[in-house]
Amino acid sequence: MTSAFALEQDAELMLRVRDGDSVSFGLLLERHRGPVIHFVYRMVLNRAVAEELAQEVFLRVYRSRASYEPTAKFTTWLFRIAAHLALNWIRDRKNEKNQERLDDDSQQGIGLQVADLRPTVEQTLVGNVRLQEVRRAIEALPSKQRAAVVMHKYHEMEYSQIAKILQCSESAVKSLLFRAYESLRLRLAHIA
Amino acid sequence: MRCPMKTNEEPELLLDYCAERLSPEAAALLENHLESCRDCRAFSRAQQSTWDALDLWEPMPVPVDFDRKLYAQIDKYEESGWWTRFWHRSIWPTGGFGPIIPFAAAGVATIAVAAILYFAPLVPSTPQVKIESSDLEQIEMTLDDIEMFKQLAPASAKS
Numbered sequence: 134m135t136s137a138f139a140l141e142q143d144a145e146l147m148l149r150v151r152d153g154d155s156v157s158f159g160l161l162l163e164r165h166r167g168p169v170i171h172f173v174y175r176m177v178l179n180r181a182v183a184e185e186l187a188q189e190v191f192l193r194v195y196r197s198r199a200s201y202e203p204t205a206k207f208t209t210w211l212f213r214i215a216a217h218l219a220l221n222w223i224r225d226r227k228n229e230k231n232q233e234r235l236d237d238d239s240q241q242g243i244g245l246q247v248a249d250l251r252p253t254v255e256q257t258l259v260g261n262v263r264l265q266e267v268r269r270a271i272e273a274l275p276s277k278q279r280a281a282v283v284m285h286k287y288h289e290m291e292y293s294q295i296a297k298i299l300q301c302s303e304s305a306v307k308s309l310l311f312r313a314y315e316s317l318r319l320r321l322a323h324i325a
Numbered sequence: 326m327r328c329p330m331k332t333n334e335e336p337e338l339l340l341d342y343c344a345e346r347l348s349p350e351a352a353a354l355l356e357n358h359l360e361s362c363r364d365c366r367a368f369s370r371a372q373q374s375t376w377d378a379l380d381l382w383e384p385m386p387v388p389v390d391f392d393r394k395l396y397a398q399i400d401k402y403e404e405s406g407w408w409t410r411f412w413h414r415s416i417w418p419t420g421g422f423g424p425i426i427p428f429a430a431a432g433v434a435t436i437a438v439a440a441i442l443y444f445a446p447l448v449p450s451t452p453q454v455k456i457e458s459s460d461l462e463q464i465e466m467t468l469d470d471i472e473m474f475k476q477l478a479p480a481s482a483k484s
Contacts, residue, residue, distance in 0.1 A: 162392065162395070166387060166391060166392075167384070167387055170384075170385065170387055170388075170391070171384035171385065174384065174385045175382070175384075180385055180388075183385065184388050184391065184394075187391070188391070188394060188395045188398060191395055192395065192398050192399065192402065195399055195402070196402065260381070263378070263381055264381050264382060266378075267378055267379060267381050267382050268382065271379075271382070282379075285344075286344075286376070286379050287379075287382075287384070289344075289346075292337070307336075307337050310337070310340060311336060311337070311340070314340065314372060314375060317375050317379070318371045318372065318374075318375045321374070321375050321378045322371070322374075324378060
């Protein structure tokens with residue numbers, strides 16, 4: 134995901150933040166804002182919630198700056214916070230009885246997401262349908278499998294890093310991924 | 326090369342191959358195997374199609390005022406009292422997953438209950454009333470006296 138140099142730089146920046154350097158916090162935000170938002174969005178499938186949770190991630194990083202120790206990769210620590218918030222949100226969401234359909238938000242997002250892929254109306258429609266299928270297939274995954282797939286596929290993380298973020302063994306991550314991709318293969322077979 | 330599907334040894338090799346994360350040597354070995362193994366070839370093809378389908382999902386754009394909103398929250402946090410800051414740091418430490426204070430409170434409560442059970446008797450003692458035979462006689466005598474006074478009272482009132 135990132136080079137060793139970048140990792141050291143992240144930890145070094147965070148240590149500076151610990152010492153009260155707000156410029157370093159800005160640099161960390163600049164570097165990781167996008168990946169965190171994308172990760173959370175793919176977990177919760179709702180733009181407004183994703184933005185809110187991503188802000189909470191960076192707020193927690195800021196709040197805990199005084200106790201920061203570079204014992205793990207900065208991104209592992211950062212994504213652990215993000216995964217924790219997203220998984221909690223999904224759990225709480227499940228418990229809500231009168232939940233609104235997330236499809237409304239997904240409909241809004243599709244136009245923007247496939248905007249570059251549409252030279253014709255027909256292609257746009259086909260693209261929208263395929264994208265909707267992909268979203269539904271990912272949404273149907275159990276939350277931990279979803280987290281593993283998003284980190285593996287879209288953030289190109291190693292099994293070991295995913296394991297640290299989800300706080301489980303590497304073999305458990307491989308098993309999660311295998312089951313998740315199996316479900317996705319079945320669900321997406323007709324569009325792939 | 327042993328078949329990763331049949332032997333279930335390193336089945337993630339096929340996932341890694343589709344994700345293009347194998348070393349060139351490992352990829353070449355697997356490709357040799359794929360030529361002769363129908364199951365692995367079918368799996369690999371299906372996984373590759375799924376992998377490509379997932380590429381359709383582009384990330385959401387970063388909200389333009391993300392930083393402004395975040396710094397507003399940080400300012401609000403900085404302006405809050407020491408208790409709020411302490412609470413935030415204690416309740417949701419970013420190093421671990423769980424809130425500390427609820428678990429600590431539960432631990433203290435458990436110790437308190439254990440201490441109470443240890444130091445106090447399990448069944449609360451009820452005061453036992455022992456009625457001696459002499460007490461019964463005394464009560465009977467008292468009741469007789471009351472009865473006698475009742476009988477005498479109307480007579481004394483008339484006189």
